[in-house]
Amino acid sequence: xxxxxxxxxxxxxxxxxxxxxxxxxxxxxxxxxxxxxxxxxxxxxxxxxxxxxxxxxxxxxxxxxxxxxxxxxxxxxxxxxxxxxxxxxxxxxxxxxxxxxxxxxxxxxxxxxxxxxxxxxxxxxxxxxxxxxxxxxxxxxxxxxxxxxxxxxxxxxxxxxxxxxxxxxx
Numbered sequence: 001x002x003x004x005x006x007x008x009x010x011x012x013x014x015x016x017x018x019x020x021x022x023x024x025x026x027x028x029x030x031x032x033x034x035x036x037x038x039x040x041x042x043x044x045x046x047x048x049x050x051x052x053x054x055x056x057x058x059x060x061x062x063x064x065x066x067x068x069x070x071x072x073x074x075x076x077x078x079x080x081x082x083x084x085x086x087x088x089x090x091x092x093x094x095x096x097x098x099x100x101x102x103x104x105x106x107x108x109x110x111x112x113x114x115x116x117x118x119x120x121x122x123x124x125x126x127x128x129x130x131x132x133x134x135x136x137x138x139x140x141x142x143x144x145x146x147x148x149x150x151x152x153x154x155x156x157x158x159x160x161x162x163x164x165x166x167x168x169x170x
Contacts, residue, residue: 007160008101014153015098018111018146019091025142026087029080033070036063058132090114101157108157112150118143 001009028035040059043049049056069076094111096104119140126136 004160004163007156007163011101011153011156011160012098014149014156015094018149018153019094019098021146022087022091022094026084026091029084029087032077032080033066036066054132054134058135097153097157101153102161105154105157105161108150108154112147112154115143115147115150118146 036059040056040063043052043056043059066077090111093107097107101108122131122136122139122143125131126133126139131139
């Protein structure tokens with residue numbers, strides 16, 4: 001395998017990993033009410049209330065809120081359906097760099113900017129919505145961990161570009 005082919009394969013593997021994570025993250029926004037009930041049950045079975053009472057209080061509070069919204073105002077959850085859809089649409093955009101990385105590096109850079117934007121969003125909106133700071137840290141980790149594979153992909157694309165790879169759609 002040539003250096004160019006190996007580089008292209010590495011780019012595609014990292015992009016596939018990122019897209020799978022993005023799709024999974026989005027798909028989990030559809031069944032929030034059921035997921036939270038399931039999560040609370042699993043945590044209780046694992047004795048989490050004894051070891052992580054703050055987490056359990058937060059999970060119970062969020063579940064109570066979602067149950068109330070689901071029972072009385074289910075249309076509010078339509079917003080999380082759109083959140084999930086946005087994840088899926090953004091994932092589709094990464095087909096461009098998968099197909100032709102050099103020409104579509106801008107999609108990777110867009111993703112990196114979006115990951116960076118998670119941090120100020122969590123720091124500003126978290127307190128406004130009554131989100132505990134420790135939970136905002138979890139939210140911010142999505143941006144931090146999301147940017148890592150994209151950074152690797154960008155570096156690999158830049159190396160591919162220096163090799164004179166033009167129109168690498170194979």
